[in-house]
Amino acid sequence: MKNNMKVWRAKNNLTQEELAKKLSVTRQTINAIEREKYDPSLELAFRLAFFFECTIEDIFTYEK
Amino acid sequence: MKNNMKVWRAKNNLTQEELAKKLSVTRQTINAIEREKYDPSLELAFRLAFFFECTIEDIFTYEK
DNA sequence: TCGCTATGTAAAACATACTTTACATAATGT
DNA sequence: ACATTATGTAAAGTATGTTTTACATAGCGA
Numbered sequence: 001m002k003n004n005m006k007v008w009r010a011k012n013n014l015t016q017e018e019l020a021k022k023l024s025v026t027r028q029t030i031n032a033i034e035r036e037k038y039d040p041s042l043e044l045a046f047r048l049a050f051f052f053e054c055t056i057e058d059i060f061t062y063e064k
Numbered sequence: 065m066k067n068n069m070k071v072w073r074a075k076n077n078l079t080q081e082e083l084a085k086k087l088s089v090t091r092q093t094i095n096a097i098e099r100e101k102y103d104p105s106l107e108l109a110f111r112l113a114f115f116f117e118c119t120i121e122d123i124f125t126y127e128k
Numbered sequence: 129t130c131g132c133t134a135t136g137t138a139a140a141a142c143a144t145a146c147t148t149t150a151c152a153t154a155a156t157g158t
Numbered sequence: 159a160c161a162t163t164a165t166g167t168a169a170a171g172t173a174t175g176t177t178t179t180a181c182a183t184a185g186c187g188a
Contacts, residue, residue: 001107015134026177031136038175041144042103043065046126056120062110079164090147095166102145105174 001039003060005030008052023047065103067124069094072116087111 009019009030016034020027025044033040039060040048049056073083073094080098084091089108097104103124104112113120 001110017134027135028137028178029176032175035136037137039106041175042106042109042120042124043126044175045106045109045120046065046124047128050126050128056106056109060106060110062107062114064111064114081164091165092148092167093146096146099166101167105145108145 001036001060001062003033003036005034005048005059008048008054008059009034012052019051023051065100065124065126067097067100069098069112069123072112072118072123073098076116083115087115 009016012019014022016030017027020030023030023044029040029044032038039045045056045060048059052059073080076083078086080094081091084094087094087108093104093108096102103109109120109124112123116123
């Protein structure tokens, strides 16, 4: 799974911490996802897409 | 989180067990998701959407 | 140089997703 | 009545996602 969260975050001019706060998660969670240490839950993926006003598929791409 | 997996499965004329096999998960996992006992991982959500040839948002809807 | 901000990272604890095994029930066909 | 198929369900174990706390590093402005 790949993601371009960093790009979306940059587009919105937010630090990891600010984004984390807006999504009610910790900075470590945002950081780990951006660095692709793990994938978010489906719920958090939805919250991210809602916040960035895009689809989950706009942020995450799954390569089988 | 809501989902209409049952509808997509019906559309494809599959039992829970058949779908599970096609997705390489257990029947219990499919069953639990359909009954909304828990949400799938983002990865499994992607695999479901890929299999049904639709988007994640076509299957799952997140209500904040 | 000093202090501040943003990011990387790691360990422990906790929550959720998934598997395995197993049993129950309801519907169907013989 | 019996066997078969599809689904519901539950407990124990493993894997993954998330939080909390804490420390490290690099960049930047005073």
